[in-house]
Amino acid sequence: MRPSLNHSKMKSELEVFREFLEQKGMRSTPEREAILTEVFAHHDHFDVEELIMRLRHQGLRISRASVYRTMPLLVESGLVQEVFFEDGHMHYEHIYGHEHHCHLRCLGCRKIIEFRNGAVEEVEKRIGQDQQFEITGHKLEIYGYCQACQEKKD
Amino acid sequence: MRPSLNHSKMKSELEVFREFLEQKGMRSTPEREAILTEVFAHHDHFDVEELIMRLRHQGLRISRASVYRTMPLLVESGLVQEVFFEDGHMHYEHIYGHEHHCHLRCLGCRKIIEFRNGAVEEVEKRIGQDQQFEITGHKLEIYGYCQACQEKKD
DNA sequence: GTGTCTGCAAACAGTTTGCACTTCT
């Protein structure tokens, strides 16, 4: 479902994170690294609560505060992305080492399908030139009703 | 900056809202209509706090609760869209009567530029067919650094 | 050793909700 890029020539996410922290004069700690590792352990969208639960299941009792303090670091380092805000809280996904993808969301059952499409990258490039922007990324979300939910509506 | 569609053949947003409410067995009230009117009175992104302030400036003392209760109705009716969650709260824009547009966001100064691009609509259409989705809309946000912020970084 | 980080608990902010009263039909 979510293909990885060829990692052979890439730094690991841990290396990237350590370099990011060092460059900011911040420390690499067991807590931060455990959070990072857990974030990359599953290929699904997640929220802070789920992440904390997963850490607990590993026997790691990392405080809520530390997780909340670490999330912006992961985002700033480019390893993780805020995907959408829903049900009163933010949802994230890790993006490092994965091809860029967009989201197709069913407004009926709330199911989310990922897809890739090169055309969006081209649009992005053109817009960047037109507006003199240095583009670093994009988010495309398409929404509607999946087949099952279309039938339910009738 | 943000061109309107040709309104001559369109229902007004008020008509749309009234029909939406009626169809849901809900009432059209002065509060709901004042909120709707104020939402369509300015062509900018806004948040609930700003909206309440603008209503106050009109001498309308509509409670926070009513505004919070009305926002989901405006979204559900398709008149308004949630644009992004930032600084701890949601930001909206009205979309009825306006061509669809996307957002280009500067990560440096947080400035947001709107743009239109037909290619995205085509992508949307194709994805809908591939996935058997009935597409109702999309959100594309491209981010990066504007020219001024690129220079600042050097 | 020094400055950063963690965990805790309290604080905060946006949003939701229960309730008594009002309003629309």
Add this chain to the structure above:
DNA sequence: AGAAGTGCAAACTGTTTGCAGACAC
């Protein structure tokens, strides 16, 4: 009359923060 809506204030929930002790460098 009855159902639905409003305003108020309290409750709720996700997130942030101050502080004392712990730890990385």
